[in-house]
Amino acid sequence: MTDITLYDYPKSSASYRVRIALNLAELNYTKVNVDLLSGAQSDTDHMSRNPQGFVPVLDIDGLRLTQSLAILDYLDRTRNMGLLPNDAADRARQQALATAIAVDLHPVCNLSVAERATGGVDPARTEWMQYYIGKGLIAFETLLGQFAQAPYCCGDRSSLADICLIPQLYNADRWGISLDQMPRIRAVRETCDKVLAFSDAHPNNGTK
Ligand SMILES: N[C@@H](CCC(=O)N[C@@H](CS)C(=O)NCC(=O)O)C(=O)O
Structure with a gap:
């Protein structure tokens, strides 16, 4: 313990x-x-x-x-x-990225919400997930355009946005959402996959 x-x-x-x-x-x-x-x-x-x-x-x-x-x-x-920068404008823009996922996208795709909305049956449940996750990630991809192309979402170090994005991508995989149209997101994932702090936290690592 x-x-x-x-x-x-x-x-x-x-x-x-x-x-x-x-x-x-x-x-x-x-x-x-x-x-x-x-x-x-x-x-x-x-x-x-x-x-x-x-x-x-x-x-x-x-x-x-x-x-x-x-x-x-x-x-x-x-x-x-140092998950967020001190500069107020940069901080607001990075918080917007994180909250786009954690506050807007994630709650509608919570299993209990999706089950209540769709009766928990397929194809309705999968369509629900694919619609909201796909829409949220496309918007996130566009928002990433405000930031310099860099290995992480907002620069050369991991930030709050990466911490919110990577788990959402795991969910995207679970529901069969293609990232083909999201090159920036794919590049961030490739970077984070190589970082132990991210890979160790992956659900496949089960309970520690
Ligand atoms: N806003 C909360 C959301 C937490 C949340 O939705 N947790 C989900 C798992 S990702 C949960 O416990 N769901 C249980 C349920 O819906 O019954 C947070 O960010 O911590």
């Missing part, structure tokens, strides 16, 4: 963001699996951690934190990660 515990589910993209950030900050942590498929997020135990019934939840520094973006902000500020 370590002093940092992440209540996690491997395929959860919000949890995946936090795993990447913990790795980038070089923090050791213990993962506790909350099995979303069996409904463990609604158990009394987990609801007492997060009344929203969501992962991730992070126990750190004597605190219990929820909401991946809030957790990333906490790690950034307390571990000086």
Whole structure:
């Protein structure tokens, strides 16, 4: 056990963001699996951690934190990660990239939302996912045009935008979305795939 515990589910993209950030900050942590498929997020135990019934939840520094973006902000500020630039204009533009995924795209593709909207049956469910993920990623690709072509989304170092993008690409693969029309996104993925902090956080690595 370590002093940092992440209540996690491997395929959860919000949890995946936090795993990447913990790795980038070089923090050791213990993962506790909350099995979303069996409904463990609604158990009394987990609801007492997060009344929203969501992962991730992070126990750190004597605190219990929820909401991946809030957790990333906490790690950034307390571990000086430099996930966002100081310049106000640059910061706003980079935050826009991250929130385009974490605040706009991700929630409509949350499994429980998609199931309620489509009855959880195919082809309706797959069409829903492909429509919203495809539309969100195409917009993200266009937004990337505001930034200099660089190995990462916003330059020569990883940032909040990369941490939000990479887990969403894992979801895109799951739902069969082609990235053929998204060269910038493909290039960022190629870069991040080679970085241990990102690859170690991949859902295929299961519970640590
Ligand atoms: N805004 C939240 C979203 C968290 C979220 O949607 N978590 C999903 C997994 S990615 C979840 O726990 N879903 C469980 C459910 O829908 O029942 C965050 O960024 O932490």
